[in-house]
Amino acid sequence: MARTHKTAHIKAQMAERARQEEEARSKVVSARTRSQRSQALQDARDSRASQSGPMRPQKALHPLVMMPMRRKTRKRSKRKKRSLKKRKKMKKMQTKKIHVARRNADLRKQVRFQGLPDSEIPLVPDKWEPYQRKYICTHGWKERERSTGKRTSHKLRRTECPFQMLAQVVMRRGGTWGIVTKREVYSHNHPISDGIYRSYPDIRQVPVGSALMPGIELLVDADAGTSSIYNYIRENSNHCVTMDDVRNLVARMHKKGKLSL
Numbered sequence: 001m002a003r004t005h006k007t008a009h010i011k012a013q014m015a016e017r018a019r020q021e022e023e024a025r026s027k028v029v030s031a032r033t034r035s036q037r038s039q040a041l042q043d044a045r046d047s048r049a050s051q052s053g054p055m056r057p058q059k060a061l062h063p064l065v066m067m068p069m070r071r072k073t074r075k076r077s078k079r080k081k082r083s084l085k086k087r088k089k090m091k092k093m094q095t096k097k098i099h100v101a102r103r104n105a106d107l108r109k110q111v112r113f114q115g116l117p118d119s120e121i122p123l124v125p126d127k128w129e130p131y132q133r134k135y136i137c138t139h140g141w142k143e144r145e146r147s148t149g150k151r152t153s154h155k156l157r158r159t160e161c162p163f164q165m166l167a168q169v170v171m172r173r174g175g176t177w178g179i180v181t182k183r184e185v186y187s188h189n190h191p192i193s194d195g196i197y198r199s200y201p202d203i204r205q206v207p208v209g210s211a212l213m214p215g216i217e218l219l220v221d222a223d224a225g226t227s228s229i230y231n232y233i234r235e236n237s238n239h240c241v242t243m244d245d246v247r248n249l250v251a252r253m254h255k256k257g258k259l260s261l
Contacts (some may be wrong), residue, residue: 024043096133096134096136097130097132097133097134098130098131098132098133099129099130099131100124100125100126100128100129100130100131100169102131103124103131103132104121104123104124107121107122107123108121122171124169124177125177128169128177131168131169132166132167132168132169133166133167134164134165134166134167135164135165135166135167136161136163136164137161137163137164137188138200139158139159139160139161139188139189139190140158140159140160140161140162140163140164141158142158159189159190160189161188161189161190162185162187162188162189163185163186163187163188164183164184164185165181165182165183165184165185165186166181166182166183166184167179167180167181168180168181168182198238198239198240199240201245203239204239204240204241204242204245205239205241205245205249206233206237206239206241206245206249210237212232212233212236212237212239215232215236216229216232216233216249216253217253219232220250220253226243226246226247226250227243229246229249229250230243230246233246
């Protein structure tokens with residue numbers, strides 16, 4: 001009889017302990033803020049300590065040893081980070097332009113057009129690609145991940161210029177399609193002049209398809225000096241090239257095999 005009473009007492013203790021643990025677990029789950037969650041965890045620890053008794057020995061905590069990353073693992077991690085950065089850049093570039101296919105897909109998903117054939121939906125024609133394009137100032141590009149201005153040889157034009165303009169395709173009242181501008185901000189936070197614009201590398205240099213290229217090829221083929229090519233470009237165009245631009249242009253032409261060395 002005593003053994004039966006003791007067994008029942010043990011079962012009651014086990015049931016009470018299980019109930020307390022379940023109550024502590026529910027408090028941890030239902031905690032909303034960080035302070036409430038930490039308080040619930042502390043209550044659960046205190047409850048377990050009171051049940052196990054003060055004389056219960058605790059296991060010794062061994063310090064964690066951080067192993068150095070292997071060389072292959074480091075290379076793999078760097079490659080993964082570079083690929084993620086490239087994907088981020090691609091996503092950012094895609095937000096500057098919305099294609100016609102995306103616009104038509106959004107129109108088909110609208111509630112008012114669901115169940116209707118394409119002939120009754122104002123879909124944008126494919127010839128008006130892209131549907132929307134955002135124009136910003138050359139000083140309005142966001143900071144790139146690899147160019148922060150720490151290198152003194154790099155001249156950054158980023159000034160967070162607020163100028164922007166959205167060119168969007170719309171259907172007019174007569175059923176014809178056209179382009180309108182939206183969200184225009186025609187202000188700049190930097191000096192503006194034709195001389196500054198002409199000094200930009202992509203403006204001052206001679207493009208590959210320029211009408212000056214045949215004359216430049218003749219000059220280089222005739223072993224003309226860099227100064228002669230420089231004067232020819234400055235006198236016959238508005239490209240404000242530098243001597244380094246001319247040297248780089250000639251080097252690119254030789255590299256592509258356009259000239260006989």
